[in-house]
Amino acid sequence: MLTKKELKAYSADARENYLPHISIDCVVFGFHEGVMKVLILKMKDEAAWYLPGGFMRKTEPIEMAANRILKERTGLDDIFLQQFHVFGDPERSKEHFEMYKDMLPAAQNWFANRFLTIGYYALVDFSHVNPTPDELSETCFWCDIEEIPDLKLDHSLILKTALDTLRLHLSYQPIGYNLMPKQFTMPELQKLYETILDKKLDRRNFQRRMLGFGIFNKSDEPRKGGAHKAPFLYSFDTENYKAALIEGFKGGW
């Protein structure tokens, strides 16, 4: 929470540099070895948790703004963020309005504005990224998806919508390029899907359907070592993978 003096400075700067009424919030899902987490922040002087979010510069392209905001809040760079929904309930930023309304007249008070927020999401390997808080937040950390506290504003809804969208996207788009090692087995890939969907999948159905999408190269050499029959190794066929990201899976219609 900002002090009165900080709010005044923040508001003056924001009016000068940012578009009013529009914000961006980022849902960064982290996956590693069968565990799903979400990146959240705890603000200074507030017992309150948020998704990393911020505002758009006046002439900044929207995708650049999303990446800049995520970098400023968390230190994360080069993350592929995907736009998924605009949240436009007129009451959605009411908590901030109430928090700050007595500190500054509405005309000067940035948080007297109504804000629509554009939701972006990403899925990364959380063992590769080290979030760091900025000056506004006390901590910035990977929270287990089962243990997310109540989030401020409508951030719980934004998180839920992002997770629903991610799960729906599994049906028609490939996933995992930045999460799997260069070569992997089908059971390893299945683990990723099971973690995101939070349910067990049938092994044979998974493999048949997955291989039917035509986005893999099969290695000639099975993985060595281990007492059991060596499993086949696959890598993504990057060309077909990219095409499927744009057009959806073959064997759609």
Place this chain on the structure above:
Amino acid sequence: MLTKKELKAYSADARENYLPHISIDCVVFGFHEGVMKVLILKMKDEAAWYLPGGFMRKTEPIEMAANRILKERTGLDDIFLQQFHVFGDPERSKEHFEMYKDMLPAAQNWFANRFLTIGYYALVDFSHVNPTPDELSETCFWCDIEEIPDLKLDHSLILKTALDTLRLHLSYQPIGYNLMPKQFTMPELQKLYETILDKKLDRRNFQRRMLGFGIFNKSDEPRKGGAHKAPFLYSFDTENYKAALIEGFKGGW
């Protein structure tokens, strides 16, 4: 195109009532008996075509704004509009900026603003709806999808993105509830898919896959009349259909 006087009045009213920097554009696809059309407007005193669009009232929920705008521009009511993307290129409204910049100083000129636009789309039976132009537009009509003229601003991109999204949605969500008669045959439904995808589909694959989604009730009575074997009639199982709209098709993962 507005005259200087009209621009002045329009801008004053807009500053009073609408959120700056945000607009909404609607892509309404129309289907009827194997033909796809799109609803477009021709503005008065401009040889220019647009998608129906407009601005959000200061305290209006976003979905209500989309429906109100579509109704004001085209007379269409009770259309299920689906949000699909925000277009945020800082240069996207440049044509309007250039068109009006010499008529009014920037501080009073609504079109000196940068606008992000939120895209909504819908798919309706065009034989059921009669579009009517509002006071800003000369005509408002169903244009064959093969014959769409160049649209102003980034509206060609918005239309293309909406069509890509609609086609992608076919892979994981049901469609057609408001387009098919109460009872229909699988070849009739296939025609809808072929029209949207603009390609022929294999009859047997289509039926097997479609029926696998579990969103149909099969009638005990085949359709009567005709020289050939009577085709089976189906209707949508509304409960399963609605569930699949939210969760995606069963037989996803």
